[in-house]
Amino acid sequence: MSRQIPRRLPAATWFGVVGALLLAGFAVFAGQHAAAARGWIDGPSWLLETVAALEDREPSIWVSVGGIAAALLGVWFLIAAFTPGRRTHLPVEGRCDLWVSPRAVEALAADAAERSPGVLHGRGDVQRRRLRVSALLAPGADAGVVAISEAVGERITGLADLELSVQAKEGGR
Amino acid sequence: MRTLAIDRVGAALLGLVLLAAGAAVVDWRFDLVGAWDRLDTGLIRETVEADWFAWAAGGAAVVLAVVALWWLFARVPRPVESGVRLGFSGADRVDVDVRSIAPRLRESLEQSAPVDHVTSSRSRTGTGQLVLLRANVDPRADGESLRRAADDVAASVEAAFPDREVTVRILIDAPRRRGKRRTPRVH
Incomplete structure (x- = not known):
């Protein structure tokens, strides 16, 4: 069974909204010229004023700032156009179409670590295919990394195929 | 969107x-x-x-x-039709209202899996409709119980719709009140 990966909306979706608003802005610009040229509205055509400004030797400071902003926005649009939406969940092997978010795996791992004897506080961190668990041990507690590792491994068995690493630090008295 | x-x-x-x-x-x-x-x-x-x-x-x-x-x-989501047509023979025709199935699936998942706040949405697929169940995990849960519960839900849907007119997908998210506990546990 081919499964479509759950993803966030790609950035291009939001830029599509901005693009639609920009097109609407161009439409207003063109429409204002048509209306002003036909005498349907009072006031000068914005397009003619823009063309008149082109005859200046140098652009005004605001036009320069606008031009640089347009170039930067253009680069941002191009990056967004080719960036895929980020994966939100990890696949779970099995018969059903089950997906689990990295934050959920982190929560389970942190809880499993905290329930190990001698652990004061646990934290999980999923980065790509690796789960890193940090544990704060009670001072003088007879707690080991192996026990924490086993507890976390047992808890997430069958859920996510992640490389597990545990770091334990003894808390101060 | x-x-x-x-x-x-x-x-x-x-x-x-x-x-x-x-x-x-x-x-x-x-x-x-x-x-x-x-x-x-x-x-x-x-x-x-x-x-x-x-x-x-x-x-x-x-x-x-x-x-x-x-x-x-054009990006405004279109409503998904409520019914799917089951395989039929002769003049008989059966339409199933998928809106009525989603609450049962939510309830089933919430009862059998260590999760809470189960929500559902529907989307069209090539063969029918996909019911997407989304839930927040209980931090005390373990992988096996989650998978078993998800398998049960999927199996019940498969048994009811062998031709895959309705399929189910389950997304497990982080606990809702993650990080609220400020006091470290002391054993």
């Missing part, structure tokens, strides 16, 4: 237009390649002031406005 295929193409085209416009202004300001000196502003003014250009601008405004509105509103 839906993702449209045109979004990527449109964003790329607008990006190129904005980049070109910005580069033209920078060249105008700093005279990097001298394109501005070669620009015949008289010809541009003559064209813009021509009688036909006002009508062309009006036409362009209408087309741009229609495209902008379509681009803006």
Whole structure:
């Protein structure tokens, strides 16, 4: 069974909204010229004023700032156009179409670590295919990394195929 | 909000237009390649002031406005029809209201899995509809119990819809009140 990966909306979706608003802005610009040229509205055509400004030797400071902003926005649009939406969940092997978010795996791992004897506080961190668990041990507690590792491994068995690493630090008295 | 295929193409085209416009202004300001000196502003003014250009601008405004509105509103999610048709023989025909199935699946998952706050949504697939169940995990849960519960839900849907008119997908998210516990546990 081919499964479509759950993803966030790609950035291009939001830029599509901005693009639609920009097109609407161009439409207003063109429409204002048509209306002003036909005498349907009072006031000068914005397009003619823009063309008149082109005859200046140098652009005004605001036009320069606008031009640089347009170039930067253009680069941002191009990056967004080719960036895929980020994966939100990890696949779970099995018969059903089950997906689990990295934050959920982190929560389970942190809880499993905290329930190990001698652990004061646990934290999980999923980065790509690796789960890193940090544990704060009670001072003088007879707690080991192996026990924490086993507890976390047992808890997430069958859920996510992640490389597990545990770091334990003894808390101060 | 839906993702449209045109979004990527449109964003790329607008990006190129904005980049070109910005580069033209920078060249105008700093005279990097001298394109501005070669620009015949008289010809541009003559064209813009021509009688036909006002009508062309009006036409362009209408087309741009229609495209902008379509681009803006085409992404609004369309409602998914409530029923799917089951395989039938002869004159018999059975339609199933999937809206009535989703609450049962939510309830089933909430009861059998260590999760809470189960929500559901529906989308069309090639063969019928997909019911998407989304839930927040209980931090005390373990992988095996989650998988077993999800398997049970999937098996019940498969048994009811062997031709895959309705399928189910389950997404497990982080606990809702993650990080609220400030006091470290002491054993």
